[in-house]
Amino acid sequence: MIIIIVGIVLLLTAYNLKKVNSPLSERAGMIRVIGIVVIIFGILSKCVVQVDAGKVGVQSIFGNVKKETLNSGLNFVNPLADIKELDLKTQNYTMSGVHDEGSKAGDDAIKVLSADGLEVTIDLTVLFRIVSAKAPDIYKQIGLNYVDVIVRPLSRTRIRDISANYDAIALYSTKRDEFQTRIFNSIEKDFKDRGLVLEQLLVRNIALPESVKKTIESKINAEQDAQKMQFVLQKEKQEAERKRVEAQGIADYQRIITSTLTDKQLQYEQIKAQKDLAASPNTKIVIMGNSKGSQVLLNAN
Structure with a gap:
């Protein structure tokens, strides 16, 4: 121009x-x-x-x-x-409580109320892109600042609506994946109606009130102590079982030996042991036999 x-x-x-x-x-x-x-x-x-x-x-x-x-x-x-x-490239919009980490300076985290009335702080990243064929409609109906008009308010509103269905502890632990999936499905539909494609939604951090965090930590410590005690008890039971089996084996061995030994077998074992003793270089004279029978003197020299 x-x-x-x-x-x-x-x-x-x-x-x-x-x-x-x-x-x-x-x-x-x-x-x-x-x-x-x-x-x-x-x-x-x-x-x-x-x-x-x-x-x-x-x-x-x-x-x-x-x-x-x-x-x-x-x-x-x-x-x-x-x-x-x-x-048309993939764009990301981050709402975070960490300074200079989000798309807006300062604390831009989403504060929501859970089903049990507790305030939970959520950090969120939205990955999205524009549908090329819908670009004229976006420019005509929304303008070039579609991030501030559509992406930011829709994301924050849907998170607040859905989080009201969950308890704070469930959001933090067991229901986190389900919560993220429900948010994705809800925002995806809103974006699609306005010419945007939601590629991914990341719940980066969920911060609970300090009192709730302490309660959770106490519960986790108690569970860990209980698991440790169960391990110790299980170990003690296994050691007691091992000793019982060992004692039973010794008793069975002694019973079998007692029922099968004879006098002649005992005399033979005695002679065999004395013979081995006589072969020792430290042995001078070995007396074999007993007071009732004949005795034999063996001189190792």
Whole structure:
């Protein structure tokens, strides 16, 4: 548009030079030609528009938004059309209580009330993108600030509505995945109706009131102590069972030996043991036999 304005200024200058008696009046024709060339160049440049990769162009002529979109690359358009680019790439919007971590500075976490009346703080990240064919409708009905108009308020509202169905401890522990799935399904439908695709929803953190956190920690510690005691008792029972089996085995062994030994077998074992003793280098004389029978003296030397 600036180039066209420059061309028009040159044409007006050439027209005025012809009307006045000036040394430059003889160059009015050349200035007029330059002005016409500049205007033509400006019009042609307005007819060719480049749309960056990953974006889509939306055309509006005097406030009337056209349904046709412009793909990435060079496009020929009406020189009077105003072109706006919308990003088609995946975008993320984070609402966090950590300073400078979210899309807005400061504490932007979502504070909700659970079913048991406790205030729970939730950090959330929304991953979404624009449907290319719906870009003209988004621009016409919502504008370029669709994140603040649609993404942020819808996400916060749905989370508050759904969290009211869960107790605080359930949100923090057992029902967290179910809670995230319900939020995703709800927001996905709202986004789809407005030309957005919800790719993923991440519940990054759920913070409970300090009193509830202490209660949970006490419960966890009690459960761990109970599990430890069960382990100790189980170990003691196993050790008692082992000793019982060992004692039973010894008793069975003694019973079997007692019922099968004879006097001759005992005498044979005695002679065998004394013979082994006589073979020892430290043994000098071994007396074999007993007071009732004959005795034999063995000299190891």
